[in-house]
Amino acid sequence: EPEVTQTPSHQVTQMGQEVILRCVPISNHLYFYWYRQILGQKVEFLVSFYNNEISEKSEIFDDQFSVERPDGSNFTLKIRSTKLEDSAMYFCASREHKGIPSNQPQHFGDGTRLSIL
Amino acid sequence: GDSVTQMEGPVTLSEEAFLTINCTYTATGYPSLFWYVQYPGEGLQLLLKATKADDKGSNKGFEATYRKETTSFHLEKGSVQVSDSAVYFCALSLNEKLTFGTGTRLTIIP
Numbered sequence: 001e002p003e004v005t006q007t008p009s010h011q012v013t014q015m016g017q018e019v020i021l022r023c024v025p026i027s028n029h030l031y032f033y034w035y036r037q038i039l040g041q042k043v044e045f046l047v048s049f050y051n052n053e054i055s056e057k058s059e060i061f062d063d064q065f066s067v068e069r070p071d072g073s074n075f076t077l078k079i080r081s082t083k084l085e086d087s088a089m090y091f092c093a094s095r096e097h098k099g100i101p102s103n104q105p106q107h108f109g110d111g112t113r114l115s116i117l
Numbered sequence: 118g119d120s121v122t123q124m125e126g127p128v129t130l131s132e133e134a135f136l137t138i139n140c141t142y143t144a145t146g147y148p149s150l151f152w153y154v155q156y157p158g159e160g161l162q163l164l165l166k167a168t169k170a171d172d173k174g175s176n177k178g179f180e181a182t183y184r185k186e187t188t189s190f191h192l193e194k195g196s197v198q199v200s201d202s203a204v205y206f207c208a209l210s211l212n213e214k215l216t217f218g219t220g221t222r223l224t225i226i227p
Binding site: 004006031033035041042043044045048055056058091093100101102103105106107108109110111 | 158159161162163166168208213219220
């Protein structure tokens with residue numbers, strides 16, 4: 001069964017450094033998402049992306065965050081200047097382009113654990 | 118805003134016990150509802166979904182019915198196995214994003 005793959009599985013970064021989290025969505029999917037889960041808290045929506053544009057973003061997704069689809073397969077999340085509170089598990093997800101958006105399940109990767117020191 | 122409230126965990130049951138994990142939601146429209154499961158060290162996997170009132174989603178012996186009148190989507194399984202030990206997330210979707218509950222950690226003991 002096709003999978004969403006994320007790399008690395010664990011990233012340790014010094015505060016203030018830039019970090020890029022990488023995702024390879026399922027190949028025929030056209031909608032892409034990032035979520036995060038701070039330890040012990042809810043999974044929170046960050047951003048959705050379609051047709052090379054952000055379609056929706058949350059309040060968390062401020063100017064320090066950016067997303068990009070640099071080629072036909074990768075989808076990246078960049079944090080420009082990391083803060084301690086950015087430490088979390090980051091999940092990438094994708095879904096097909098068919099039907100009503102809210103009805104279509106999103107398929108998730110295994111996540112990248114980001115630790116800011 | 119839209120929100121999902123899940124039964125607080127952790128939940129510990131013996132093998133073959135009956136499982137219920139409660140989930141209620143608040144939404145401005147008519148959302149689709151999902152249960153996702155996270156096994157240790159893995160990502161979120163879709164367990165089941167329901168897209169309109171009175172729909173029943175089912176998979177791997179798990180069931181949940183979309184109850185509009187009580188704004189609920191409780192997860193049930195008649196006889197749990199040790200392999201069902203995981204964290205279970207209830208979620209809703211009105212448009213592009215999923216809104217999750219806090220997750221319920223389930224442990225099944227032999």
